[in-house]
Amino acid sequence: MDIYMVAPYLYQYTVGSIVFFGGLLIVHRAGAMDLKNRAARRTLAILLAGMALFASVHALFQFVFPFVGE
Numbered sequence: 001m002d003i004y005m006v007a008p009y010l011y012q013y014t015v016g017s018i019v020f021f022g023g024l025l026i027v028h029r030a031g032a033m034d035l036k037n038r039a040a041r042r043t044l045a046i047l048l049a050g051m052a053l054f055a056s057v058h059a060l061f062q063f064v065f066p067f068v069g070e
Contacts, residue, residue, distance in 0.1 A: 013055055
């Protein structure tokens with residue numbers, strides 16, 4: 001595995017995370033997401049876990065599975 005495989009992944013999730021967390025910050029500051037509410041905290045946890053799961057599965061498909069059996 002070389003840097004040409006890792007750089008696009010890091011770029012995608014760096015820029016994507018900035019947009020994602022920026023959007024969450026805007027939503028929170030607008031008052032649409034009150035973290036004192038249990039349902040809002042649950043929704044936030046689902047969003048964060050979903051992004052982490054998606055990034056993990058993407059990493060598996062890009063960095064691990066292509067090299068299995070070599």
